Amino acid sequence: MSLPNGVYRADQVGSFLRPKPLLEAREQAAEGKLSAQQLREIEDKYIADVVKKQLDAGLRSITDGEFRRTWFHVDFLRNLSGIELRGALQSTNISVGGTMPPRLVVVDKIGHPKPIQVDDFKFLESQIAAAGAKATPKVCIPSPTMVHFRNTRETIDEKAYPTLEPFFEDLARVYQEELDDLYKAGARFVQFDDTNLAYLCDPKMRSEAEQRHGDANVLARQYAALINAAISKRPADLTIGIHLCRGNHRSQWFAQGGYEPVAEVLFKDLNVDAYFLEYDDARSGDFSPLRHLPENKVVVLGVMTSKKPDLEDKAEVIKRLNEAASFCPKGLKQLCLSHQCGFSSTSEGNDLTEDEQWAKVKLQVEIAKEVWGEDLSI
Numbered sequence: 001m002s003l004p005n006g007v008y009r010a011d012q013v014g015s016f017l018r019p020k021p022l023l024e025a026r027e028q029a030a031e032g033k034l035s036a037q038q039l040r041e042i043e044d045k046y047i048a049d050v051v052k053k054q055l056d057a058g059l060r061s062i063t064d065g066e067f068r069r070t071w072f073h074v075d076f077l078r079n080l081s082g083i084e085l086r087g088a089l090q091s092t093n094i095s096v097g098g099t100m101p102p103r104l105v106v107v108d109k110i111g112h113p114k115p116i117q118v119d120d121f122k123f124l125e126s127q128i129a130a131a132g133a134k135a136t137p138k139v140c141i142p143s144p145t146m147v148h149f150r151n152t153r154e155t156i157d158e159k160a161y162p163t164l165e166p167f168f169e170d171l172a173r174v175y176q177e178e179l180d181d182l183y184k185a186g187a188r189f190v191q192f193d194d195t196n197l198a199y200l201c202d203p204k205m206r207s208e209a210e211q212r213h214g215d216a217n218v219l220a221r222q223y224a225a226l227i228n229a230a231i232s233k234r235p236a237d238l239t240i241g242i243h244l245c246r247g248n249h250r251s252q253w254f255a256q257g258g259y260e261p262v263a264e265v266l267f268k269d270l271n272v273d274a275y276f277l278e279y280d281d282a283r284s285g286d287f288s289p290l291r292h293l294p295e296n297k298v299v300v301l302g303v304m305t306s307k308k309p310d311l312e313d314k315a316e317v318i319k320r321l322n323e324a325a326s327f328c329p330k331g332l333k334q335l336c337l338s339h340q341c342g343f344s345s346t347s348e349g350n351d352l353t354e355d356e357q358w359a360k361v362k363l364q365v366e367i368a369k370e371v372w373g374e375d376l377s378i
């Protein structure tokens with residue numbers, strides 16, 4: 001089978017370690033010492049560099065490294081009207097350094113007053129073109145479930161939404177509008193980053209979610225319906241992927257549990273083209289949930305880890321790929337290789353150096369070529 005457009009045998013989730021000067025610039029901007037335009041010019045410089053490094057490493061799905069973000073989800077969602085940042089979340093697992101993500105609360109009707117990612121996409125596309133490369137500019141945005149999962153009825157304004165059905169309708173609509181803007185700008189691959197379907201695989205987090213939202217099985221189906229509604233108006237040539245993650249902050253995880261509790265919803269109900277699945281250690285369970293994978297979809301298997309600096313054993317990675325393939329209807333043809341998550345889901349990044357990061361990416365490309373051949377697009 002052929003791969004969906006924009007998916008490659010050696011692929012990636014999206015984020016890379018931020019260079020120190022970029023982190024310093026963001027701090028200066030937060031302190032009012034740099035204007036937004038000055039910060040953007042610095043971001044542009046380092047994004048241009050990370051595009052070249054991805055291409056040099058052999059990747060052909062190219063991102064901006066999420067260099068314009070502090071959190072993988074907050075910087076996007078705060079641009080929707082009706083959503084505000086208030087306080088910080090409490091977590092099942094205390095974060096390294098005590099850092100906790102901001103709480104996003106719904107204070108009014110949700111709206112999409114302007115495109116959020118279009119300018120960033122256009123700059124990324126221009127840098128790929130400047131390099132003369134044949135590659136796909138990949139846009140990563142948080143899943144719409146990120147607006148609901150951590151909230152309760154008390155943090156979704158009851159005047160704006162006396163019932164939750166219009167809330168989900170508005171949430172789907174703003175994503176439809178953003179995808180339409182991105183498509184018109186030229187984007188042909190968008191990835192939704194979703195922690196919540198994976199969190200429903202963790203017994204403790206699943207129990208906590210049920211206290212907020214009721215039956216977890218119903219919630220999983222509700223999330224599938226939300227995501228399907230969000231992508232329901234996409235053109236046929238806009239590829240949609242979804243990445244599931246159990247947490248990735250400074251090499252720390254937050255949830256554990258195999259995919260079985262959500263597997264049928266994930267593979268049979270979601271109308272996406274590709275799944276980017278975390279599988280770098282025992283926390284993600286075995287590969288048996290892949291038996292539900294439809295014949296027309298692919299999984300980018302995250303059996304390598306962005307959390308540790310050590311290079312994986314090539315033979316062990318290939319062994320795991322073949323083990324996973326035994327559960328897929330069309331075997332290895334339905335699989336690709338990646339790390340389980342990005343290298344820097346938050347600006348702090350994971351506990352490895354940039355050199356170690358790129359060595360891991362180059363090894364990943366090397367393994368993919370050994371398994372599937374030189375052309376990573378087929």
